[in-house]
Amino acid sequence: xxxxxxxxxRQEVKDCSEETxxxxxxxxxxxxxxxxxxLDDLPYDVDNLVADRAIEYGLLE
Numbered sequence: 814x815x816x817x818x819x820x821x822x823r824q825e826v827k828d829c830s831e832e833t834x835x836x837x838x839x840x841x842x843x844x845x846x847x848x849x850x851x852l853d854d855l856p857y858d859v860d861n862l863v864a865d866r867a868i869e870y871g872l873l874e
Contacts (some may be wrong), residue, residue: 838866
């Protein structure tokens with residue numbers, strides 16, 4: 814399940830535009846958190862994409 818979700822997210826992000834990127838990150842993190850309880854086990858590349866979104870919202874510096 815994890816690998817399938819990760820692969821889908823990576824593909825969506827690769828093909829998305831600047832306008833749709835936030836939607837994909839938000840959707841992915843909501844699903845991942847619901848299924849696995851936290852964002853702690855994200856692979857490095859996906860974690861960086863999610864962190865970029867958090868910085869954008871001012872949640873991380």
